[in-house]
Amino acid sequence: MAIISCSFVLIFLMSVVSFPHFIDASVSDACTAAAAKSSNINHDFCVTSLQVDPKSASANYVSLAQIATKLASENATSTKAKIKDLLAQPGNGNIKPELSTCQDLYSEMIDSLSDAAKAISSFHYDDAMTYLSAALDAPADCEDTFAEKRNASVLSVEDANAKQLTAIALAFLNI
Ligand SMILES: *[C@@H]1O[C@H](CO)[C@@H](O)[C@H](O)[C@H]1NC(C)=O
Ligand SMILES: *[C@@H]1O[C@H](CO)[C@@H](O)[C@H](O)[C@H]1NC(C)=O
Numbered sequence: 001m002a003i004i005s006c007s008f009v010l011i012f013l014m015s016v017v018s019f020p021h022f023i024d025a026s027v028s029d030a031c032t033a034a035a036a037k038s039s040n041i042n043h044d045f046c047v048t049s050l051q052v053d054p055k056s057a058s059a060n061y062v063s064l065a066q067i068a069t070k071l072a073s074e075n076a077t078s079t080k081a082k083i084k085d086l087l088a089q090p091g092n093g094n095i096k097p098e099l100s101t102c103q104d105l106y107s108e109m110i111d112s113l114s115d116a117a118k119a120i121s122s123f124h125y126d127d128a129m130t131y132l133s134a135a136l137d138a139p140a141d142c143e144d145t146f147a148e149k150r151n152a153s154v155l156s157v158e159d160a161n162a163k164q165l166t167a168i169a170l171a172f173l174n175i
Pocket of ligand 2: 095149150151152
């Protein structure tokens with residue numbers, strides 16, 4: 001009896017270990033895999049971003065997705081604050097509608113990233129991917145509002161960062 005339950009435990013452990021989400025990988029290898037999943041992802045950007053969090057060094061793909069989601073959320077929060085500052089500057093009157101649109105988009109993005117983080121924590125990876133896909137739209141839509149008015153985007157760097165960090169989180173859940 002003891003032998004039987006022991007082998008069940010062993011089979012369970014083996015299935016957990018062989019499940020791709022639980023394989024440890026170096027940050028660089030993980031970013032190579034992520035970049036292969038999405039053309040939005042630059043390998044070096046991925047490594048540089050994730051290395052900000054020391055936990056990345058020993059993280060599996062799911063943990064890396066959680067870290068990337070957190071970084072994307074911090075980024076989006078700081079971008080939202082920047083947009084607020086830009087809106088307060090009188091010189092930006094001509095791009096006020098675009099800035100306001102982007103402000104709303106970043107609020108939605110922060111909510112989606114928060115939902116994604118909760119879904120990852122509770123092992124609902126499909127839901128997390130849905131929330132991350134929604135979050136991914138915000139920086140693209142923000143860029144589009146400037147493009148539609150033929151205005152140069154004042155948020156192109158921020159939009160590109162938010163987009164890549166979110167794409168990285170999504171790719172790690174999709175590996
Ligand atoms: C946003 O992300 C970029 C790229 O990882 C990073 O250089 C920057 O420091 C981040 N900013 C914040 C406020 O998190
Ligand atoms: C934005 O576009 C409007 C209308 O096309 C133009 O009047 C304005 O100068 C542009 N502003 C910037 C910052 O490019």
